Amino acid sequence: MKIFSAHQIYEADKFTIEKQQISSDELMERAATKLFEWIHSRLRGTSVNIQLFCGIGNNGGDGMALARILKENEYAIQVHVVNYSEKRSKDFLLNLERLKDRKVWPDFINSDSTFPEIAPNDIVVDALFGIGLNRSPDTWVGNLMKYINASKAFVLSVDIPSGLPMHRGPWDPSFVIRANYVLSFQVPKLVFFLPQTGIYVDQWEILDIGLDKEFLNKADTDFELIDREQMLSVYKPRPKFSHKGTYGHAVIVGGSYGKIGAVHLASRACLQSGAGLVTALVPQCGYLPLQTAVPEVMVLAKDREKELSNMEIPFKPTVVGVGMGLGVHEETVSAMGSLLKEVKSPMVIDADGLNIMPKHPEMLQEVPELSILTPHPKELERLVGPWKDDFEKLDKVKAFSQKHHVIIVIKGAHTITVFEEKGYVNTTGNPGMATAGSGDVLTGMITALIAQGYEPLHAATFGVYLHGLAGDMGASQKGYEALTASGILENIGNAYLNFLRPQEVEVKE
Numbered sequence: 001m002k003i004f005s006a007h008q009i010y011e012a013d014k015f016t017i018e019k020q021q022i023s024s025d026e027l028m029e030r031a032a033t034k035l036f037e038w039i040h041s042r043l044r045g046t047s048v049n050i051q052l053f054c055g056i057g058n059n060g061g062d063g064m065a066l067a068r069i070l071k072e073n074e075y076a077i078q079v080h081v082v083n084y085s086e087k088r089s090k091d092f093l094l095n096l097e098r099l100k101d102r103k104v105w106p107d108f109i110n111s112d113s114t115f116p117e118i119a120p121n122d123i124v125v126d127a128l129f130g131i132g133l134n135r136s137p138d139t140w141v142g143n144l145m146k147y148i149n150a151s152k153a154f155v156l157s158v159d160i161p162s163g164l165p166m167h168r169g170p171w172d173p174s175f176v177i178r179a180n181y182v183l184s185f186q187v188p189k190l191v192f193f194l195p196q197t198g199i200y201v202d203q204w205e206i207l208d209i210g211l212d213k214e215f216l217n218k219a220d221t222d223f224e225l226i227d228r229e230q231m232l233s234v235y236k237p238r239p240k241f242s243h244k245g246t247y248g249h250a251v252i253v254g255g256s257y258g259k260i261g262a263v264h265l266a267s268r269a270c271l272q273s274g275a276g277l278v279t280a281l282v283p284q285c286g287y288l289p290l291q292t293a294v295p296e297v298m299v300l301a302k303d304r305e306k307e308l309s310n311m312e313i314p315f316k317p318t319v320v321g322v323g324m325g326l327g328v329h330e331e332t333v334s335a336m337g338s339l340l341k342e343v344k345s346p347m348v349i350d351a352d353g354l355n356i357m358p359k360h361p362e363m364l365q366e367v368p369e370l371s372i373l374t375p376h377p378k379e380l381e382r383l384v385g386p387w388k389d390d391f392e393k394l395d396k397v398k399a400f401s402q403k404h405h406v407i408i409v410i411k412g413a414h415t416i417t418v419f420e421e422k423g424y425v426n427t428t429g430n431p432g433m434a435t436a437g438s439g440d441v442l443t444g445m446i447t448a449l450i451a452q453g454y455e456p457l458h459a460a461t462f463g464v465y466l467h468g469l470a471g472d473m474g475a476s477q478k479g480y481e482a483l484t485a486s487g488i489l490e491n492i493g494n495a496y497l498n499f500l501r502p503q504e505v506e507v508k509e
């Protein structure tokens with residue numbers, strides 16, 4: 001599913017209005033009707049007090065139109081117009097008049113007003129600002145937002161939590177509505193998925209307001225949401241007459257004394273994700289534990305006992321995944337330099353494989369094109385430098401990807417895979433996955449997909465998707481706290497099964 005910028009959404013609105021020969025207030029009416037249907041299907045006429053806080057733009061207009069429809073359906077409502085500007089939109093004014101025609105008189109909140117009381121059982125509809133927010137809300141408006149946040153009421157935001165701009169982090173993090181639920185028109189907004197702004201959104205749902213499908217399908221967006229449907233089009237079914245050679249020979253390079261477990265996790269994940277053959281290249285101290293624990297994995301133990309000083313691979317592997325548990329011993333660094341010179345096809349580079357790079361920038365030039373780098377936030381900062389907000393981070397990562405022609409997997413909740421100009425936002429995974437070694441499992445999985453012939457970008461997005469799904473299945477058995485990297489690993493098979501389940505068919509009675 002595509003993620004549109006504010007500019008693209010305004011364009012889609014305009015295009016739809018012209019093509020469908022409707023007026024902008026008819027589109028607003030559609031939006032408000034969808035909001036009403038969502039609320040009504042849940043409340044079914046329950047006597048609950050609904051307080052609508054409406055701005056003076058089109059987001060406020062949506063709120064006013066919703067208020068009217070709620071009133072027509074006999075809901076108890078109170079409407080507050082938050083008078084933060086003289087520049088009221090045409091459709092806001094039209095809907096204000098329509099509301100007054102129904103004998104509903106909103107109260108007007110100004111900078112010197114006392115805020116209305118909000119009871120814990122009330123529902124607050126937040127229609128202050130939508131995607132048009134372009135500067136910090138005034139202090140008194142921000143204080144109203146804090147006041148709403150401090151109430152115990154359930155907060156339903158229209159389109160986007162008010163106070164969140166579409167193109168940058170908030171000016172003041174306390175001047176943003178914390179939404180229990182966001183009903184967003186037509187397309188999800190990028191801010192729902194970024195660490196600094198996603199915290200304002202508990203749950204979200206898309207309401208289809210009938211924007212022109214052709215326009216939406218044709219649009220080229222900077223970000224996309226990765227979901228099952230998309231990944232099904234990437235999946236490569238296994239042919240009956242295949243053999244292990246069909247699925248490639250992956251080499252996992254890593255480990256040092258006390259960190260052989262990282263290679264264990266990555267190699268097992270690589271096998272369980274479908275690689276034909278897996279060889280682990282480790283220092284001597286890794287030989288016995290790996291041979292004992294994972295009989296399916298071949299082990300190449302190099303000369304030194306505690307760390308790798310030589311990463312020579314005596315055959316041509318399909319793909320190399322490197323970095324987990326590697327350490328940054330001087331000789332390991334130099335062996336890594338030689339490995340990068342040797343390997344010409346896309347690699348997967350994680351953990352210390354990445355930590356080595358900033359101190360040895362010449363190595364970055366040797367990274368094969370289309371390699372996949374999988375940094376967590378700290379590793380990313382070492383690679384691209386600090387950022388002031390998530391938007392700057394994404395710009396920096398895009399520039400890095402373009403400069404070095406590599407794929408970057410920004411790990412975290414809603415992992416974003418970036419390649420050149422575009423970001424792919426993952427939808428699976430949970431906070432239980434914030435646990436030691438879960439990144440090693442991911443590296444093994446992505447490496448396995450490349451071994452099986454997936455093109456690197458698909459290997460990255462599909463690997464991240466499956467890893468999150470395995471984590472979700474693990475968490476559904478154990479809960480978040482008890483989930484471990486091994487728990488994720490053990491659910492890779494279940495993740496494939498869940499992913500490949502037959503399409504749901506609607507059963508008609």
Ligand SMILES: NC(=O)C1=CN([C@@H]2O[C@H](COP(=O)(O)OP(=O)(O)OC[C@H]3O[C@@H](n4cnc5c(N)ncnc54)[C@H](O)[C@@H]3O)[C@@H](O)[C@H]2O)[C@@H](O)CC1
Pocket residue numbers: 010013024027028031055056057058059060062084085089128129130131132133134135136137138158159160185209
């Ligand atoms: N354009 C359309 O046809 C549709 C728009 N819809 C709604 O319209 C919203 C966008 O409406 P608008 O573009 O009117 O913008 P908003 O309602 O988000 O903001 C209102 C106006 O306030 C001004 N403003 C921005 N930041 C401010 C600040 N800090 N303090 C004071 N004033 C500020 C801006 O000029 C902006 O136009 C969407 O989020 C959605 O809810 C929906 O009705 C669907 C159809």
Ligand SMILES: Nc1ncnc2c1ncn2[C@@H]1O[C@H](COP(=O)(O)OP(=O)(O)O)[C@@H](O)[C@H]1O
Pocket residue numbers: 351375376411412413414415428429430431432433434435436437438439440441442467
């Ligand atoms: N809150 C979260 N929600 C979803 N996934 C998460 C969350 N926290 C971490 N993860 C995932 O867990 C993995 C952690 O990787 P990493 O930090 O490299 O762990 P390690 O170094 O211990 O192997 C990443 O794939 C990341 O996306």
Ligand SMILES: [K+]
Pocket residue numbers: 059126127128129130157158159160161162
């Ligand atoms: K809003």
